Amino acid sequence: MTGQDRFEQEIVAVMPPRLRPLFSALPAEVRERVTEIRLRVSRPVMIVLAGDDHWFLGPKGITRDPAGAFTFGADEGAQFLQFISRSSVYALEEEFRQGYVTLPGGHRVGFCGEAVVDGQGVRTLKHVAHFNLRIARELPGVADPVLPYLISRGRVCHTLVVSPPGCGKTTLLRDLARQISRGVPALGLGGLNVAIVDERSEIAACHRGVPQHDVGPRTDISDRCPKAAGIFHVLRAMSPQVLITDEIGRPEDGPAIMEALNAGVSVIASAHGASWAEAASRPALKELAGAGAIERVVVLSRRRGPGTLERVTDPRSGRHFGNKPSLAAVCMS
Amino acid sequence: MWRLFGAALVLAACGMFGALVARARTERIRVLGELETAFSMLATEIGYAATPLPEALLKVSRHSPPPVDGFLERAAGEIAGPSGVPTAEAWAAAVRAQRSRWCLAREDEAVLLDLGPYLGQTGAADQEKHLRLTLTRLGRLHARAEAEAHVQSRLWRYLGLCAGGLMVLLFY
Numbered sequence: 001m002t003g004q005d006r007f008e009q010e011i012v013a014v015m016p017p018r019l020r021p022l023f024s025a026l027p028a029e030v031r032e033r034v035t036e037i038r039l040r041v042s043r044p045v046m047i048v049l050a051g052d053d054h055w056f057l058g059p060k061g062i063t064r065d066p067a068g069a070f071t072f073g074a075d076e077g078a079q080f081l082q083f084i085s086r087s088s089v090y091a092l093e094e095e096f097r098q099g100y101v102t103l104p105g106g107h108r109v110g111f112c113g114e115a116v117v118d119g120q121g122v123r124t125l126k127h128v129a130h131f132n133l134r135i136a137r138e139l140p141g142v143a144d145p146v147l148p149y150l151i152s153r154g155r156v157c158h159t160l161v162v163s164p165p166g167c168g169k170t171t172l173l174r175d176l177a178r179q180i181s182r183g184v185p186a187l188g189l190g191g192l193n194v195a196i197v198d199e200r201s202e203i204a205a206c207h208r209g210v211p212q213h214d215v216g217p218r219t220d221i222s223d224r225c226p227k228a229a230g231i232f233h234v235l236r237a238m239s240p241q242v243l244i245t246d247e248i249g250r251p252e253d254g255p256a257i258m259e260a261l262n263a264g265v266s267v268i269a270s271a272h273g274a275s276w277a278e279a280a281s282r283p284a285l286k287e288l289a290g291a292g293a294i295e296r297v298v299v300l301s302r303r304r305g306p307g308t309l310e311r312v313t314d315p316r317s318g319r320h321f322g323n324k325p326s327l328a329a330v331c332m333s
Numbered sequence: 334m335w336r337l338f339g340a341a342l343v344l345a346a347c348g349m350f351g352a353l354v355a356r357a358r359t360e361r362i363r364v365l366g367e368l369e370t371a372f373s374m375l376a377t378e379i380g381y382a383a384t385p386l387p388e389a390l391l392k393v394s395r396h397s398p399p400p401v402d403g404f405l406e407r408a409a410g411e412i413a414g415p416s417g418v419p420t421a422e423a424w425a426a427a428v429r430a431q432r433s434r435w436c437l438a439r440e441d442e443a444v445l446l447d448l449g450p451y452l453g454q455t456g457a458a459d460q461e462k463h464l465r466l467t468l469t470r471l472g473r474l475h476a477r478a479e480a481e482a483h484v485q486s487r488l489w490r491y492l493g494l495c496a497g498g499l500m501v502l503l504f505y
Contacts, residue, residue: 017417078454079419087412087420087453088385090460 007031010105011135014083016076019045022057030062034135041077041129044069050306077129084109096128097121098224106136106205106212136205138213142168142307143175149312149321150296151187156180156242156266158293162279163300168307169270170202170246172300174213176268177203177244181216192266194219195240197230203246228256235263242266254284261293275299276315292316340505344497351493355486357436362482364435365475367401368445369468376464379457386420386453387413400435407431412453424449444470 011034012023026034036048044066045057055062056069063069084101085092095101100110113128150157161169183191196203198221204211206223215221220238222230227245234240243260248269260267273279276297280289288294299310312321371393378389387409394405407430411423418426428445431437444467451463 013417020417082420082454083417085453086385086387087423088383088387088389089454090379090457091383091385093383093456 006105007034010103010107011037011133014080014103014133016079016083018076019057019070019072022059022070026061036135037133039072039077039080039131039133041072041074043072045072074129077131080131081111081128100200102201102205102207102212104207104212106207108134108136108202108205110134136213138174139171140175140178140214142171143179145309146172146298146312147176147179147184148187150176150268150298151184151189152295154188156189156192156268157295158261158266159268159296159298160276160279160285160288160294161268161270161298161300162273162276163270164274164302165272166306167300167302169300171307172298173244173246173268173270174203174215177215177219177242178213179216180242181218191216191218192241193239194242194244195234195238196221197225197227197234197243197245198223199225199227199230200246203244228252231256231260235260235265240265242268244268246270247272249282249284251283254287257284257288258291258293261288274301276313280315289315296321336505340501343500343504344494347497347500348490348494351489351491351496354493355489358478358482358486358489360436361438361441362475362478364401364437365441365471365478367398369471369475371397371401371405372464372468372471376461376468379464380461383457400431403434404428404431420453421449424452438474441471441474444474 008024012020015023030047030049033049034047035050038046038048040046046066046069047055047057047062049055055064056066057063058065058068058070081089084103092101096111099112100108102108110132111128112130114126116126150159161172163169177194177196180189180192181194183189194216196215196219198204198206201224203213204215204219204221204223205213206221209223211219211221220234220240222234225233227248227250231243231245234243243265245257245267246269248254248257248271257267257269271279271282271285273282276299279285279297294315297313297315299313301308301310303310313319314321374393374396375389378384378392379386382389384392390405390409390412394402394409397405404427408424408427411418411427412420414423425446428442428449432442447470448463448467451460453460455463
């Protein structure tokens with residue numbers, strides 16, 4: 001299926017009927033660059049293009065002026081909810097608690113509304129009026145500039161990918177999973193069993209248990225399970241050689257990662273932060289940093305667009321492995 | 334001879350018409366009962382299993398006899414179809430498409446149509462409430478149809494025969 005077909009079948013198809021012709025009429029070069037569609041009831045439809053915010057959807061295409069844009073009505077909100085839930089809002093109660101739903105194709109819709117709270121926290125949402133549709137794109141090969149530095153003597157180094165939000169950590173992890181699972185003969189790496197602990201369902205974007213992205217033939221996925229529990233589960237159940245997980249940061253994540261390291265499993269994880277020093281100051285990573293467990297740190301930024309590779313370092317020795325701005329070109333352009 | 338044959342034919346035709354109307358009354362009772370069973374199953378699929386609506390409708394259709402199975406299958410197809418119409422419209426289209434295939438009265442169909450705007454649009458607890466309300470309304474119509482059926486079925490059968498007899502007398 002081409003990118004155009006996917007946009008039509010996976011994105012336009014879930015839009016309210018009045019919006020469909022407007023999205024269908026978008027030029028191909030715009031469709032290819034759309035990263036987010038923000039729908040807010042009674043406000044103009046906003047489109048985010050890669051590295052270029054704040055476009056609005058008007059009858060003549062995208063416009064910088066919100067005044068001439070299509071206003072997303074309350075009816076459209078209800079219809080959008082109906083289409084993303086396949087007419088089954090009741091089946092999304094857990095997703096309402098989590099705040100997002102994964103669509104076929106791996107696209108994700110985050111939503112906000114009025115929270116219904118009980119003694120145990122948010123029970124569900126009502127009057128959902130804010131949607132953020134994040135368009136998923138596979139970028140095979142995005143890990144190529146990094147991978148040679150993450151393999152040492154035929155094994156995958158314990159690696160932490162660090163960046164502020166929206167810099168391409170998850171995209172990088174996904175491609176690392178795919179390549180390590182398949183094997184990279186050029187680097188002397190045979191295919192390895194990979195386990196992804198995908199608490200937020202972003203890396204593999206499972207829909208009904210099936211990964212919507214190519215994460216490799218030897219990859220098992222613990223989907224939507226709390227990270228620490230998911231790590232213990234895959235270690236017990238799936239005997240992975242490499243464990244990949246996203247956004248470690250809670251206190252219980254550190255001991256779970258240590259458990260994987262002690263079990264002889266290579267760990268690739270990501271964390272928010274602008275630098276290794278910033279990330280290592282977080283409680284979940286202090287123990288790992290103190291034990292010298294992390295062998296490689298990959299720092300990403302948006303300096304030249306999402307996915308700019310700032311550096312790859314060995315935090316134990318402080319050695320820098322290179323500076324490859326080419327990742328930015330591969331990642332989001 | 335031919336007159337006698339014609340009279341018998343008129344009598345038989347009128348009697349058959351009366352019998353058909355009487356049978357439609359009985360069939361309506363059966364379909365209302367089957368719909369009640371189907372909606373009970375649907376409430377379970379939605380409330381306990383959180384099965385997405387198109388799948389839940391198909392699942393229930395497989396356990397339902399005609400013509401309820403066809404109706405639920407059609408509704409599932411309309412809702413999951415690529416046309417992307419709102420659920421209420423898809424549901425209404427399925428009810429309308431069924432009109433020639435079952436013997437439900439307009440008041441029975443109105444109960445089904447009233448469910449459409451709520452179907453699948455709210456949380457599980459709310460869905461169960463709407464389905465229970467539909468069941469209660471169908472149950473009332475079912476009970477009333479049963480109470481009327483004894484009298485009306487016999488009435489239509491006799492009425493058919495009597496009308497035939499009257500026509501024969503008038504023609505002769």
